[in-house]
Amino acid sequence: MSKKQRLLIFLVPLVLFLVACIFLFKGLFSDPTKLESALIGQPVPAFTLQDIYQPEKQHDASIFKGKPMLLNVWATWCPTCYAEHTYLNKLAAEGIFIVGMNYKDDRKKAIRWLNELGDPYQISLFDKDGMLGLDLGVYGAPETYLIDSQGIIRYRHVGDVNDQVWNNTLLPLFKEMK
């Protein structure tokens, strides 16, 4: 057996082992409950939903055109939504356009929540039956979608938006969007 062959026999398992190590090590820090949206690169699905304050006012998918914005899915039954609400208020104060979608909730409770905690949403949709939620693939509130000026979904974040998530993940993507 030549020296080269011998070296190869030792090196190949070592390389395989190292690759497996990297793969498994990465697995330690990935969160399997965070799923990538199936709608990345696709327009916001068609919908007609009532405004949360005025039941007679209807919104459709055309509200997502014109400028980059966030779509925040929230509900009063969701504790994490409560946690992120202050941060959303802060973003709204900085001039970020946020559309809120109240998901499978009670209108009265939702309005009380917005009155008491502040309303960061330029437009508030009321998705009582979770129809738009289902079309968006919402599987856990809160979820925040980045939508570009053409109404195309560019990113979805599952979980609360906080300083770290905004500055490290969402803001760079938001700035990139047109």
Next chain:
Amino acid sequence: MAKLLFICSLLMPGWAMAAIDVYEFDSSEQELLFHQLTKELRCPKCQNQNISDSNAPLAKDLRQKTYELVKQGNDRDQVVDYMAARFGNFVRYDPPMTPATVFLWLGPVCFIAIGLFFVFRHASRPKAKMQVSELATQEQEKLNRILNKDNTE
């Protein structure tokens, strides 16, 4: 009176049943399809449960949607595609081959192929020749000396 109420409460196990969803179908094929689908669609919220198993509100919505789609006459693939278009391939317990999963499908075949390659290479290699020791002349002389020494003793 209290006794009577107690007995009445015992006679009403039917109340507990009210929580179970009742779905009505036009045909037994549809019913079968519905049960098959709710067992093979995975709940995105409570991972590792299918939507039939799970009590999560989302699973309930997905069951309802599956029911509506089946009732409208959609076949298995149409319902699965509908869910996958919204929740991604995660909802399939039987994932398709995509660039991300190709290794899972072809990996085992690759490993078997590599194994077979080594087995056959080993088998087809000419049997190692019996090592006929060709001793150097010096060593032969040395051996002879030793043997002779033994003989003389």
